Every structure is written in C-alpha cells, then in structure tokens.
Amino acid sequence: MWPGGKPIIFFSILALVDAGDEVIYPNPGFPIYESMINYVGGKAVPIPLREERDFSLDVKELASLINDRTKLIILNSPHNPTGGVLTKKDILEIAEAIGDRKRHDSFGRNLQPPDLRGRRLLPSWSVPGFKERTIMLDGFSKTYAMTGWRMGYGVMRPDLALHISRLMTNSNSCTASFTQIAGIEALKGDQASVDKMSDEFRRRRDVFVAGLNKIKGFSCRMPKGAFYAFPNITKTGWPSKKLADALLDQAGVACLSGTAFGEYGEGYLRFSVANSLENLNKALTRIQEWVGKNLAVIQSLVVGRQPLAKAMLRTTNATRAGVDSSRYDTYRSSSARKFLLDRTRHNRPEGRQEFLQFLIWLGSPGLSDGP
Numbered sequence: 001m002w003p004g005g006k007p008i009i010f011f012s013i014l015a016l017v018d019a020g021d022e023v024i025y026p027n028p029g030f031p032i033y034e035s036m037i038n039y040v041g042g043k044a045v046p047i048p049l050r051e052e053r054d055f056s057l058d059v060k061e062l063a064s065l066i067n068d069r070t071k072l073i074i075l076n077s078p079h080n081p082t083g084g085v086l087t088k089k090d091i092l093e094i095a096e097a098i099g100d101r102k103r104h105d106s107f108g109r110n111l112q113p114p115d116l117r118g119r120r121l122l123p124s125w126s127v128p129g130f131k132e133r134t135i136m137l138d139g140f141s142k143t144y145a146m147t148g149w150r151m152g153y154g155v156m157r158p159d160l161a162l163h164i165s166r167l168m169t170n171s172n173s174c175t176a177s178f179t180q181i182a183g184i185e186a187l188k189g190d191q192a193s194v195d196k197m198s199d200e201f202r203r204r205r206d207v208f209v210a211g212l213n214k215i216k217g218f219s220c221r222m223p224k225g226a227f228y229a230f231p232n233i234t235k236t237g238w239p240s241k242k243l244a245d246a247l248l249d250q251a252g253v254a255c256l257s258g259t260a261f262g263e264y265g266e267g268y269l270r271f272s273v274a275n276s277l278e279n280l281n282k283a284l285t286r287i288q289e290w291v292g293k294n295l296a297v298i299q300s301l302v303v304g305r306q307p308l309a310k311a312m313l314r315t316t317n318a319t320r321a322g323v324d325s326s327r328y329d330t331y332r333s334s335s336a337r338k339f340l341l342d343r344t345r346h347n348r349p350e351g352r353q354e355f356l357q358f359l360i361w362l363g364s365p366g367l368s369d370g371p
C-alpha cells in the first residue's frame with residue numbers, strides 16, 4: 001500500500017530507470033510519466049495515441065519503438081486523458097512484441113475497462129515470464145472516490161517491492177493506518193455503488209459527448225472508458241491552451257488543454273464528467289454561447305484556409321483583449337473561481353473510476369544496480 005497511485009509510479013521509475021535508459025509511455029498521457037522519466041535522466045519515448053484509432057495503442061508501432069535500451073513500457077487503461085482502452089488482445093500482442101527480452105519491465109496502471117468491473121484484465125500475467133516483470137498498480141481515488149484519502153497499491157516481485165518500499169519508508173514512512181482500514185471497508189463492502197456510479201458516468205458521458213459534438217469546431221469521439229471527454233478542437237483554429245484558458249476565464253468552464261498531457265495533446269481539450277448532469281449541461285450551454293460569440297467569424301475561414309484563419313484569429317484576439325477586458329476581469333474574480341470551488345466539491349463524491357496501470361519492466365532480472 002502506498003499513499004496514492006502516484007508514489008508507486010514515482011518510486012518505480014526512480015528505482016528502475018537509469019540515465020540513458022529509454023522508457024516508452026503513452027502520449028498524450030498522465031503527466032507524471034514524462035516528468036519522472038526526464039527527472040531521472042532517462043529518454044522519454046512517446047507512443048502516440050491517435051484519435052483515428054479511438055486513442056487505442058498501435059501495438060505494431062509500440063513494437064517498432066522497443067530496442068536494447070528500452071527499460072520500461074508504461075501502459076494505462078482506461079486512459080487518462082483520452083478514455084481509450086486496451087483490450088485483452090492488445091495486451092497479449094504487447095506481451096508477444098516484447099518477447100523474452102531480458103531488459104524490459106512493464107509498468108501498468110489501471111487496466112480495466114469500466115464495464116468489466118470486478119473482472120481484472122491481467123492477461124499478460126498469464127504469459128510465462130511476465131508476472132515477474134510487470135508492476136500492476138491501481139488506487140482507491142477513482143473507484144471509491146477516495147482521492148483525498150491517499151491510497152494506492154502496487155503488485156510486483158517481492159525483491160523489487162523491497163527496494164521500492166525502502167524509498168517509500170525513507171520518504172512518506174507509510175500509508176496512514178486509519179485510511180487503510182477505510183480502504184479495507186471499501187473493498188469488503190457492497191460494490192453496488194461502484195457499478196451504479198459507472199452507469200451514471202456512462203449516462204453523463206453520453207450526454208456530454210453528444211453536446212460537444214453540436215458545438216461548432218468541436219468533434220468528440222465516444223470514449224470507451226474513464227470519465228473524461230477529449231474533443232478535437234482544431235477546427236476552432238485556436239491552440240488548445242489558449243482555448244482552455246479562455247473557456248475558464250470568459251465562460252467559467254474548467255477544462256484542461258490537451259497539451260497538459262504531452263505534445264500529442266495539441267488540438268484537444270480534456271473535460272471531466274465527474275460532475276452533475278445539471279452542471280455538465282450548464283457547461284455545454286456556456287461553451288456553446290462563448291463559441292457563438294467568439295468563433296463565428298473564424299469558423300467559416302478555418303476549413304482549408306488555415307493561414308488566413310490564424311491571421312484573423314490574432315486580430316480578433318487582440319481586439320477582444322482591448323474591448324472585453326472588464327468582462328474578463330469580472331469572470332476571473334468571481335464566476336471562474338466560484339465554478340472551480342463548486343467543481344472541487346462536486347468532484348469528491350462522484351470521482352469513481354479506475355485507472356489501472358502497468359509498467360512492463362524490460363530490465364535485467366537482478367536489481368544489483370537498484371537503490
């Protein structure tokens with residue numbers, strides 16, 4: 001047990017990746033992967049998750065990235081931020097692509113489609129040799145909406161657990177015992193609420209994605225898992241970060257720029273549907289209205305005429321910055337902040353979803369170079 005899923009990612013990378021080692025990780029992907037690989041001096045090798053594949057991982061492409069320097073492969077399903085999932089077939093093919101290489105570890109986070117609750121997707125563990133080189137990790141944050149309780153767990157080889165536990169002991173000491181007792185209660189208790197919440201998330205996702213697809217310049221694939229929507233916004237002509245900031249500051253709608261999850265996130269926004277249907281509908285209306293006011297001129301020019309659209313956009317933005325500064329300030333000081341506070345409150349009881357991850361360790365079986 002660790003205080004959250006993140007420390008397991010942090011310590012596993014710290015323990016296993018040396019300077020110059022290559023680590024393959026999903027991009028867009030949870031930001032800690034790339035930051036930690038860079039922090040330890042490793043080489044971050046992105047495996048792009050593409051919209052045209054419904055953000056599923058291209059196993060052939062992954063195979064082409066594996067070489068003698070690859071130390072770790074990071075997988076995440078259902079995937080944050082895209083909602084893509086890995087199928088059992090994908091995982092078996094990944095295991096095959098890795099083959100019997102000695103250097104590799106896989107480090108997995110949350111490999112469970114939301115509609116398969118209770119039936120864990122661990123086929124790679126049945127492939128001879130994989131159990132020893134796979135770290136499976138998950139947490140209580142999403143399934144049991146226990147984000148603030150800080151609880152996560154990693155399943156790994158005992159000798160590796162020894163090293164990672166040492167890093168943990170010398171930093172956080174331990175996971176608080178009373179939260180662990182709450183975690184046991186969550187695991188042993190009636191799981192009906194988890195299934196109920198999964199159904200609720202599906203309902204919200206369907207409404208929100210349908211709503212996004214009605215907004216000019218937005219197009220959104222139906223995510224197969226997770227509680228996120230990851231719309232393509234390239235047809236608005238706006239860069240992701242700028243649009244995310246404008247939606248927060250001017251429309252009072254909080255979302256993240258796709259680029260918060262890596263370079264392949266440009267052209268996308270990430271919305272969470274861990275909020276009430278009422279608020280999600282309100283967000284859709286606000287985006288719709290904002291787009292109506294701010295993107296109408298650009299919209300007709302964007303398709304097929306990018307340079308002109310961009311020039312127009314620059315001019316429009318400059319004009320708006322001058323004309324609308326008072327409105328902008330008002331939103332900044334009241335609506336946007338209030339919205340964020342509300343959102344934080346709403347997030348707590350509703351944030352149920354799993355994010356299993358796998359780290360496939362392609363390293364040597366011995367840990368003599370470890371900490």
Ligand SMILES: Cc1ncc(COP(=O)(O)O)c(C=O)c1O
Pocket residue numbers: 003004005006007030076080109110138139140141147151152355357
């Ligand atoms: C893929 C993924 N990994 C890890 C985490 C962090 O989980 P925890 O709260 O257990 O540290 C998240 C949270 O959003 C996540 O989406």
